[in-house]
Amino acid sequence: MRVYLSVPMITNRALPRAQLMANAITDSGNVVTSPWVLGQIDAPASPIDVFQRDRTGSEECDLLIADVTEPSIGVGMEIMAAHKAGRRVILVAKKGNMTSRMLWHMDRKEVLEYAEESEIYPGLRRLLERKA
Numbered sequence: 001m002r003v004y005l006s007v008p009m010i011t012n013r014a015l016p017r018a019q020l021m022a023n024a025i026t027d028s029g030n031v032v033t034s035p036w037v038l039g040q041i042d043a044p045a046s047p048i049d050v051f052q053r054d055r056t057g058s059e060e061c062d063l064l065i066a067d068v069t070e071p072s073i074g075v076g077m078e079i080m081a082a083h084k085a086g087r088r089v090i091l092v093a094k095k096g097n098m099t100s101r102m103l104w105h106m107d108r109k110e111v112l113e114y115a116e117e118s119e120i121y122p123g124l125r126r127l128l129e130r131k132a
Helices: 015-027 047-060 073-084 117-129
Strands: 002-006 063-067 088-094 109-114
Touching: 002 015, 002 047, 002 073, 015 063, 015 117, 047 073, 063 073, 073 088, 088 117, 109 117
Parallel strands: 002 063, 063 088, 088 109
Antiparallel strands: none
């Protein structure tokens, strides 16, 4: 399965958490189609290229996994693009953190809430093994 990993890239970036999520994706036999979120930020030639890349990736994946633990406008836009394209969406959020009510009331989504980051990997593995 082609999985688009959507995580905050500028403000609220949590690279170790993103890597944990990516490991769950790849260890379950899937492919991360957004590898640029896991390393140094090397933007394409122009901001419009970033927008096109991320929108297309969100719309064409089989599944979008989004870290919504902290607010990110870009992550929200990627979720919306995937949702409108009819893709499976999994939201990952820390219990007790304030998250957009729009996301919580969105239909056709799955949610993985965690208390400790150590819960993310096994939780995602379980969700990835389940067919939508």
